[in-house]
Every structure is written in structure tokens, then in C-alpha cells.
Amino acid sequence: MATASAVVVGGGLAGLAAAVGLAGQGVRVTVLESRGRLGGRAGSFTDPTTGQMVDACQHVSMGCCTNLAHFLRTAGVDHLLAPQPKLYFVTPDRRTSVFKADPWPAPFHLGRALMGAHYLTPLDKLRVGYGLVRMLAEHPDADPPLLPWLKAHRQNARTIERFWAIVLTSALNETVDRVGLKYARKVFRDGFVRHRDGFTVHVPTVPLGRLYGDELRAWLSAHNVEVRENAGVKRLAMGEKGLRGVELRDGSTLSADWYVLAVPFDRVIDVLPEELVAREPYFANVKNLTASPITSVHLWFDRPVMKLPHAVLIDCLGQWVFDRGEVAPGEFYLQVVVSAARDLKGLGRDEIQRRIVDELARVFPPVGLAKLLRAKVVTEHTATFSAVPGIDQWRPVQASPVANLAVAGDWTATGWPATMEGAVRSGYLAAEAILARAGRPAKLVQPELGA
Ligand SMILES: Cc1cc2nc3c(=O)[nH]c(=O)nc-3n(C[C@H](O)[C@H](O)[C@H](O)COP(=O)(O)OP(=O)(O)OC[C@H]3O[C@@H](n4cnc5c(N)ncnc54)[C@H](O)[C@@H]3O)c2cc1C
Incomplete structure (x- = not known):
């Protein structure tokens, strides 16, 4: 097993967790990621106007997310999240309730x-x-x-x-x-x-691109994991006894003993051989998952506009607002998140921005006095799968019917909703499935808080 090799398709948290899990057991891993960065949906982009690293959307974790915490500790980046011992709930009349244990x-x-x-x-x-x-x-x-x-x-x-x-x-x-x-x-x-620490919200103190950046890469490289970015996979190729390799979009091929497919649910079918999808309900069932959008509104003001580090907004269009502080001299950055943002469809970015800024100005009067330097509205249309009743019947376990293939992703059967925790958990489960089939079972999934 020490010389076994694995190819992981997808460098989001699920793929990275699978790589960490397998590498920790001595497997030589290659991660193939189609984008030019790691982290998948939990990622940042570089703002072309300022060169600043900006999260596509604010991500937070909670105390109950034990696998994500383990993953961050393993990579040595857990210090880049700050626990929020208090949560602030604010209504349009500017009254605030502090939620603390x-x-x-x-x-x-x-x-x-x-x-x-x-x-x-x-x-x-x-x-x-x-x-x-x-x-x-x-x-x-x-x-x-x-x-x-x-x-x-x-x-x-x-x-x-x-x-x-x-x-x-x-x-x-x-x-x-x-x-x-x-x-x-x-x-x-x-x-x-279940546990008194479960509700504690943990907010990254750095952009996600930094959280899942250099330290994580250094850990991966020190543990025999090769990361190849801009390496999109076109298709998985079947052999007689399982997968025989992956075909990359650049025409090259790569093979290994084991494979983990860790792409989002709406990409899975595209990379699988058609006959496999036709034959196996395990794969075809993924077509039953549907997506739910998230919109994030990024606002840069010329002065501080909030006294709170964040606020949960009641009876408002925006649901959470995060104060990210002074990100450049004289630039104070807020991010407002609207989950399940279907109602915003068709409104247009300017209108969404206007409604959010007007609302913030009512709740936090300094917003109305500040100058808005820049704004950006980002909608992720397929942000996560929709947790409709009975959803778990369509979410596959990580061990696939193909002997040397495991699947990972927040959409697989993790017992969790679509979260970073779910993604990491799925990666650990996929690594466990491979190690079990290789005759070297290992326990990678972490106990739940309070278990
Ligand atoms: C706007 C938004 C806000 C969110 N907020 C939170 C939050 O606050 N807290 C939280 O816990 N979760 C949050 N989530 C959910 C969280 O981001 C996801 O659950 C998690 O990141 C999913 O990880 P993943 O690895 O399963 O998938 P992904 O992150 O989608 O990773 C899949 C990777 O596969 C790559 N890929 C796709 N096709 C190919 C191919 N053919 N070849 C090679 N690579 C390929 C993609 O580029 C991507 O990097 C949020 C999600 C969004 C979109």
C-alpha cells in the first residue's frame, strides 16, 4: 500500500480532504483541479480593479464542524479562523439582541x-x-x-x-x-x-484563498501530494475491472490505482462514461439533485459603518452582514449574504445593490453618511444542492460500484447539509472507502461534538 497511487479529480474541500486522508496513510496522490486555484466554491478571486483577494462569498463554520476543524488543524491553518462568542440579531428598528451562551x-x-x-x-x-x-x-x-x-x-x-x-x-x-x-x-x-460549543460561529480572518492557500499547499507537497491546477478532466475512462485512467481536457491521460471523483453534483455526469450512467442508478440518481442560489453583496465604504463584527438581520432582505474591517487604507469592507436567493432572480445587480444599501442605511445609520467607494454583487446560481424532503435517497455513498472509484463532494451521503464540513467529511469517507478496499482500513472521520 505504501506505493499505491490515487488521482483525485477536483480541488475543492472534498477532494483536498480525500487527498489529506489518503496521503496520511502513505498513498501517493495527484489532485487535478480545472481552475487556477484550490478551494472550489470556498474560494476567492482577485479583484481586477484593486488586486485585492476577495471571497466569492463569506464562509463561516460552526463549533459542531469537527471534520473541517480537524482538516484545518492538520494543514496548520486553524489559527486563521476566529470564534465569535456572541451573535448579534438586529431588527430594522435598530434594536439588537445578543445571543451568547x-x-x-x-x-x-x-x-x-x-x-x-x-x-x-x-x-x-x-x-x-x-x-x-x-x-x-x-x-x-x-x-x-x-x-x-x-x-x-x-x-x-x-x-x-x-x-x-x-x-x-x-x-x-x-x-x-x-x-x-x-x-x-x-x-x-x-x-x-448537543454541546455547548456547537453553536459557536467561526469566521475566517483572512480571505478563503489564503485559508486554503500556501500552508495547505506546503502540507500537501510535504506529504507526496502533487497538485495540478488548470488541469480539467474531460472524462473518466473505463477498463475491464474498473477505471483505467482519466482523460484531461488538454488531451493527456493519467492513471493510478485508485480514483476519487470530487466535482460538484452538476458536473459528475459530464465526466462519467455514458454507459456507466445508463447502467448504474447509483450515478444516474445524481440527476435528481437540484440547486439553490446564494447572492453576496460586497461593499467598500470610505469609513467604518458598523460597530458590530457581524449581524443577523431580522425582517430584512440581507440575512447576514459581516464587517471585514479596513482592508486597504481608507477602505472599509462589508459583505452581505442572501441565501436561497431565488427571489432576487431577474432584479439585476444594480437593483440588488440599491436595495441592500438602502436597507443597511436604515439599520446602521452611518452607512447613509458614508461614501460607497465600490460594490460587487455575486450570485452563485448552483451554490449548493437543495435539501428538499427525502433528499438523501439521491445522495450516493462514497464507495461507488466501480471497484477503484470513490466519489466525494458535499452532495454525497454525509448526513450533513451542503457545507464545508459536509465536503471534508465526504473526502474523509471517500479515503476510508478506498483504504478499506485496499485492505488497509483506517478511521479518518472525526467524532461529532458531544458524541
Ligand atoms: C456562495 C456560497 C456560500 C457558502 N457559504 C458557506 C458557509 O458559510 N459555510 C459552509 O460551511 N459552507 C458554505 N458554502 C458551501 C461550501 O462552499 C461547499 O459545501 C463546499 O465548499 C463544497 O466543496 P466540494 O469540494 O464538495 O465542492 P467544490 O468546492 O465545488 O469543489 C469541486 C472542485 O472540482 C473542480 N472541478 C469541477 N469539474 C472539474 C473537472 N472536470 N476536472 C477537474 N476539476 C473539476 C471545481 O473547479 C472545484 O474546485 C457556501 C457555498 C457557496 C457557493
């Missing part, structure tokens, strides 16, 4: 924070408490449509909009009328109930 054991650590939410009435809070208890009592695999479930469990329009939707739309990148119960329950159980 008390020094009590879970699940009581957040009780007082919930009771202090100014945007819910005392009766609403009782409704929410009742809904949470009933949700946690559901079977972990039960996945009926969430909205009827919420209504059947005493939730009213206010608790749905101002509590359930506020948490779930960002966590699942989908609206409450489209998601199933299973992943909603997982968000509340893992994030808020």
Missing part, C-alpha cells in the same frame, strides 16, 4: 439567550421551545416537508419567519417551505442542543 451545560446554555430575543413575544418563545422539544423527539431520519410540520406543531407566522427561517435559510441555503425536517432537526440538534 451561559456557563450551564447543554441544552440549557442558550435558554436565557432565546428568552432575551427582543423580536419574539413571550408566547412566541414558548411556541419555539415547544417546537424544538418536539423536533428533537422526532426520528433522525424522518424527513417530511418542514413547513406543514412546523404549523402542525404550534408555530405561527412570526416564529416561522423570525426564528426557524432565520436559522435554517442560512444553515441549509434553502427556504423553510422547501426543506425537509431531517436537516432542520440536524441544524438545531448539532448546533444548539
Whole structure:
């Protein structure tokens, strides 16, 4: 096994985690990435007007994301995220509720924070408490449509909009009328109930291109992983007993003992041999996944406009706003995220920007006094798969029916929604599947917080 080789197609977090997992067990790995950078959707671009590295969209992690944390620790970059011990919830009337844990054991650590939410009435809070208890009592695999479930469990329009939707739309990148119960329950159980550190939001202090940049590359190169960027794969080639190689877009080919296909779900079918997709529902099922968009609005002002490091916006178009501080002399950078951004379709970038800036000016008056130096609106139309009820029936396990091929990606069967944690977990699971088939089983997936 020490001389075994693997080709990983896709240099997003799933592919990189598979590479880290396999390399740690002595496998010689080549990562083929079609773009000129690593990190996939969790990546940055260079702004042509300023040369600054800008995230396509702000990414955050949570305390319950144990595999991502392990991956970052392994690569030596975990110090590039800052935990946020407090979350700030702000309404258009500028009132703010601070959400922080008390020094009590879970699940009581957040009780007082919930009771202090100014945007819910005392009766609403009782409704929410009742809904949470009933949700946690559901079977972990039960996945009926969430909205009827919420209504059947005493939730009213206010608790749905101002509590359930506020948490779930960002966590699942989908609206409450489209998601199933299973992943909603997982968000509340893992994030808020199971362990007192689960809810802590971790925000990168550097652009994602730096987080998944030089240190990670140095780790990979020190562990016999060759990373080839601008190396798009055209097709996987079948042999008699499994894959015999990959054909690159430049016409070259590459073969190895093992393969990990770690591309987004909407790219999988393109690179697989047609006869394989026709023969194996395992692959054809991926066509049933659908996508949900995210829009991020990047704003550079001539002065500081927020006193908070971030805010969760209630009853607003923007859902989260992050203050990224002074990124260049005299340039103060905010990013606003709109998850499940279907309603913005057709509005045009200028209109989206105008609505977001107007809204921010109402919530944070200094915005109205500041000069907007630059702005950028980025919509990722296929940001993540949509966690509709019953979605897991279409998500394949990592060990594929092809003997020497594993698949990875946030869309594979991880038990997690589409997140960096899900992607890393899938990469570790894919590496485990290969190691098991190679007769050298290893445990790479990390225990859940509180397990
Ligand atoms: C706007 C946005 C905001 C998000 N916010 C958060 C957040 O706050 N927190 C969070 O946890 N998650 C967030 N996510 C989700 C997170 O980014 C993804 O779940 C995760 O990065 C997916 O990783 P992946 O490796 O599965 O896929 P990807 O990152 O898509 O990686 C796949 C890689 O394969 C490459 N590729 C594709 N085709 C080929 C080919 N033919 N040959 C070679 N390479 C190929 C792609 O270029 C890409 O680099 C967000 C996603 C988006 C889009």
C-alpha cells in the first residue's frame, strides 16, 4: 500500500480532504483541479480593479464542524479562523439582541439567550421551545416537508419567519417551505442542543484563498501530494475491472490505482462514461439533485459603518452582514449574504445593490453618511444542492460500484447539509472507502461534538 497511487479529480474541500486522508496513510496522490486555484466554491478571486483577494462569498463554520476543524488543524491553518462568542440579531428598528451562551451545560446554555430575543413575544418563545422539544423527539431520519410540520406543531407566522427561517435559510441555503425536517432537526440538534460549543460561529480572518492557500499547499507537497491546477478532466475512462485512467481536457491521460471523483453534483455526469450512467442508478440518481442560489453583496465604504463584527438581520432582505474591517487604507469592507436567493432572480445587480444599501442605511445609520467607494454583487446560481424532503435517497455513498472509484463532494451521503464540513467529511469517507478496499482500513472521520 505504501506505493499505491490515487488521482483525485477536483480541488475543492472534498477532494483536498480525500487527498489529506489518503496521503496520511502513505498513498501517493495527484489532485487535478480545472481552475487556477484550490478551494472550489470556498474560494476567492482577485479583484481586477484593486488586486485585492476577495471571497466569492463569506464562509463561516460552526463549533459542531469537527471534520473541517480537524482538516484545518492538520494543514496548520486553524489559527486563521476566529470564534465569535456572541451573535448579534438586529431588527430594522435598530434594536439588537445578543445571543451568547451561559456557563450551564447543554441544552440549557442558550435558554436565557432565546428568552432575551427582543423580536419574539413571550408566547412566541414558548411556541419555539415547544417546537424544538418536539423536533428533537422526532426520528433522525424522518424527513417530511418542514413547513406543514412546523404549523402542525404550534408555530405561527412570526416564529416561522423570525426564528426557524432565520436559522435554517442560512444553515441549509434553502427556504423553510422547501426543506425537509431531517436537516432542520440536524441544524438545531448539532448546533444548539448537543454541546455547548456547537453553536459557536467561526469566521475566517483572512480571505478563503489564503485559508486554503500556501500552508495547505506546503502540507500537501510535504506529504507526496502533487497538485495540478488548470488541469480539467474531460472524462473518466473505463477498463475491464474498473477505471483505467482519466482523460484531461488538454488531451493527456493519467492513471493510478485508485480514483476519487470530487466535482460538484452538476458536473459528475459530464465526466462519467455514458454507459456507466445508463447502467448504474447509483450515478444516474445524481440527476435528481437540484440547486439553490446564494447572492453576496460586497461593499467598500470610505469609513467604518458598523460597530458590530457581524449581524443577523431580522425582517430584512440581507440575512447576514459581516464587517471585514479596513482592508486597504481608507477602505472599509462589508459583505452581505442572501441565501436561497431565488427571489432576487431577474432584479439585476444594480437593483440588488440599491436595495441592500438602502436597507443597511436604515439599520446602521452611518452607512447613509458614508461614501460607497465600490460594490460587487455575486450570485452563485448552483451554490449548493437543495435539501428538499427525502433528499438523501439521491445522495450516493462514497464507495461507488466501480471497484477503484470513490466519489466525494458535499452532495454525497454525509448526513450533513451542503457545507464545508459536509465536503471534508465526504473526502474523509471517500479515503476510508478506498483504504478499506485496499485492505488497509483506517478511521479518518472525526467524532461529532458531544458524541
Ligand atoms: C456562495 C456560497 C456560500 C457558502 N457559504 C458557506 C458557509 O458559510 N459555510 C459552509 O460551511 N459552507 C458554505 N458554502 C458551501 C461550501 O462552499 C461547499 O459545501 C463546499 O465548499 C463544497 O466543496 P466540494 O469540494 O464538495 O465542492 P467544490 O468546492 O465545488 O469543489 C469541486 C472542485 O472540482 C473542480 N472541478 C469541477 N469539474 C472539474 C473537472 N472536470 N476536472 C477537474 N476539476 C473539476 C471545481 O473547479 C472545484 O474546485 C457556501 C457555498 C457557496 C457557493
